[in-house]
Amino acid sequence: MADKPKILLVDDEPSIIKVVGKRLEIAGFLVLSATDGQDALAKAQTTGPDLIILDLMLPKLNGYEVCTMLKGDTRYAQIPVILFSAKAQEKDEKMGKECGANAYVTKPFKAETLLEQIRVLLPGRDAPSAGEGTTPGVS
Amino acid sequence: MSALLTVTLGAVAGLAVGAGCTRLFWYRAQLLERKESARLKELLSLKDEYVAKVSHELRTPLTAIKEGISLVLDGSLGTVNDEQRDFLKTADEGIERLAELINNILDLAKIEAGRLRLVRKKLELGAVVNSLLNSYRMVAGSRRVEFNQVPVPDVFADPNRIMQVVGNLFSNAVKFTPPEGSIRVSICQEGDHVAVSVADTGSGIAPEDVSKLFQKFSQVGGGQTRLRGTGLGLALCKELIELHGGLISVRSELGRGSLFTFKLPVFTPKLALEESFEELSEFANSSGPGSLGVLVLDIAADVSEGAQQSATPSERLAETVRRRVQQGDIVLAVGAERVVVLAIAEPNGIEAMASRLAVFGQSASSRFSCGWAVAPADGTEIHALVERARARVENCPARTAEGSENG
Numbered sequence: 001m002a003d004k005p006k007i008l009l010v011d012d013e014p015s016i017i018k019v020v021g022k023r024l025e026i027a028g029f030l031v032l033s034a035t036d037g038q039d040a041l042a043k044a045q046t047t048g049p050d051l052i053i054l055d056l057m058l059p060k061l062n063g064y065e066v067c068t069m070l071k072g073d074t075r076y077a078q079i080p081v082i083l084f085s086a087k088a089q090e091k092d093e094k095m096g097k098e099c100g101a102n103a104y105v106t107k108p109f110k111a112e113t114l115l116e117q118i119r120v121l122l123p124g125r126d127a128p129s130a131g132e133g134t135t136p137g138v139s
Numbered sequence: 140m141s142a143l144l145t146v147t148l149g150a151v152a153g154l155a156v157g158a159g160c161t162r163l164f165w166y167r168a169q170l171l172e173r174k175e176s177a178r179l180k181e182l183l184s185l186k187d188e189y190v191a192k193v194s195h196e197l198r199t200p201l202t203a204i205k206e207g208i209s210l211v212l213d214g215s216l217g218t219v220n221d222e223q224r225d226f227l228k229t230a231d232e233g234i235e236r237l238a239e240l241i242n243n244i245l246d247l248a249k250i251e252a253g254r255l256r257l258v259r260k261k262l263e264l265g266a267v268v269n270s271l272l273n274s275y276r277m278v279a280g281s282r283r284v285e286f287n288q289v290p291v292p293d294v295f296a297d298p299n300r301i302m303q304v305v306g307n308l309f310s311n312a313v314k315f316t317p318p319e320g321s322i323r324v325s326i327c328q329e330g331d332h333v334a335v336s337v338a339d340t341g342s343g344i345a346p347e348d349v350s351k352l353f354q355k356f357s358q359v360g361g362g363q364t365r366l367r368g369t370g371l372g373l374a375l376c377k378e379l380i381e382l383h384g385g386l387i388s389v390r391s392e393l394g395r396g397s398l399f400t401f402k403l404p405v406f407t408p409k410l411a412l413e414e415s416f417e418e419l420s421e422f423a424n425s426s427g428p429g430s431l432g433v434l435v436l437d438i439a440a441d442v443s444e445g446a447q448q449s450a451t452p453s454e455r456l457a458e459t460v461r462r463r464v465q466q467g468d469i470v471l472a473v474g475a476e477r478v479v480v481l482a483i484a485e486p487n488g489i490e491a492m493a494s495r496l497a498v499f500g501q502s503a504s505s506r507f508s509c510g511w512a513v514a515p516a517d518g519t520e521i522h523a524l525v526e527r528a529r530a531r532v533e534n535c536p537a538r539t540a541e542g543s544e545n546g
Contacts, residue, residue: 013203015200015207018203019203019206019207022216023206023215026215085195086199107198107199107201107202108201109202
């Protein structure tokens with residue numbers, strides 16, 4: 001019963017929280033969610049996530065702002081951040097790097113891509129096998 | 140507005156092809172200072188924002204649908220029976236088509252806003268066609284697929300964009316050819332172009348429809364056979380090929396089939412060099428004064444041309460450079476002859492200029508603290524070169540010496 005790695009999933013779209021959250025749960029993570037930038041920042045500071053998946057276009061504070069604030073604070077700077085956005089423009093990726101994000105995943109995404117990024121950023125905290133449902137192709 | 144843009148870009152592009160690229164950058168420098176150019180930039184950026192917003196709005200629900208279906212389809216949420224799987228796959232294919240449509244719309248919008256940037260390089264077109272064709276053989280099913288390949292020179296093209304075009308032509312050919320039909324692909328050199336043809340024995344296109352074929356949302360065939368497609372694919376192919384300085388055309392006969400041909404320019408170092416100047420210039424224009432402004436000047440060429448002109452362009456260049464440097468910009472001189480650089484730098488004192496003057500060219504002087512010398516001899520490594528230049532400019536000490544005045 002080792003505690004599962006905790007992921008804070010931030011997106012203003014409830015449907016994304018629902019499907020991506022489910023995908024992460026199945027992969028063996030504990031999922032917390034936030035739907036705006038302020039909420040994201042507060043939860044990042046109080047719940048101690050192991051990793052944050054952060055949408056860019058958010059109400060109140062946008063993803064860049066949240067990321068910049070976290071990365072500028074020594075208490076939270078080490079939490080890996082994956083920017084998660086439908087904006088597929090070069091300049092977004094560049095801005096992502098500038099605000100200190102660790103990775104950038106574009107929507108629509110392949111589940112494996114996101115999970116692979118998480119594995120890279122959480123070495124040694126590999127998601128525990130969640131039992132049934134994690135092996136695709138078995139039916 | 141877009142007419143103005145076309146004229147402007149046309150004029151600039153026209154100059155680029157002529158002797159030397161000096162005029163191109165000179166012209167751009169002037170353009171940038173004009174009011175209408177500022178207005179143009181404003182509109183372009185508004186359009187860009189709009190495109191980004193639309194992209195976001197469409198892709199987000201698409202992600203939820205796709206991921207939702209995928210969770211069920213891969214058995215993550217429990218066992219799925221064959222019929223359920225079949226229907227979910229149909230839904231998933233629909234999503235794929237929708238995603239493709241969105242991408243096409245976005246690409247077309249980007250092209251119209253002049254913001255689609257090709258990453259062109261020396262490309263073996265036959266290999267690209269061959270590998271794509273292999274993946275399409277499965278989709279083609281019982282249709283006969285032939286590739287008649289002869290040795291051709293390399294072209295100068297963006298591999299991803301060309302794959303998009305070739306993929307589109309293949310999938311059209313498969314879509315419109317009956318299972319007993321055939322698709323013949325060929326490649327050959329035609330003067331300073333390489334031509335790729337895709338011939339099918341499909342339904343063909345009526346003569347009155349041929350002219351509409353490359354227009355947006357103009358899928359022809361009317362009542363009899365409403366075949367699937369976004370009606371944007373060929374419009375995008377045309378834009379992409381023309382962006383490469385190529386041509387796309389069609390010959391077709393109703394009931395007998397169609398022959399699509401596109402031609403791309405053969406690779407030459409000169410083409411690559413021109414593109415690198417374009418890139419640098421874009422980079423320069425994208426950063427505002429005082430931030431990391433970079434003015435790209437092909438000074439060497441300007442001197443040779445200036446000799447034939449009554450005006451003294453090098454003096455005007457010198458003035459522009461001085462002004463930009465005073466504004467805190469970094470000046471990147473392409474192909475600069477040392478003597479001219481010195482002439483420009485002298486009035487302000489060469490040491491003062493040195494911190495903000497990056498020289499990129501065959502005879503760059505090591506006297507400049509941020510300068511470097513590279514010889515783009517054959518143009519094949521242009522992209523690497525541009526990247527290096529960019530990195531050098533971005534890491535230039537002058538940039539960190541924020542707001543410092545020069546002497």
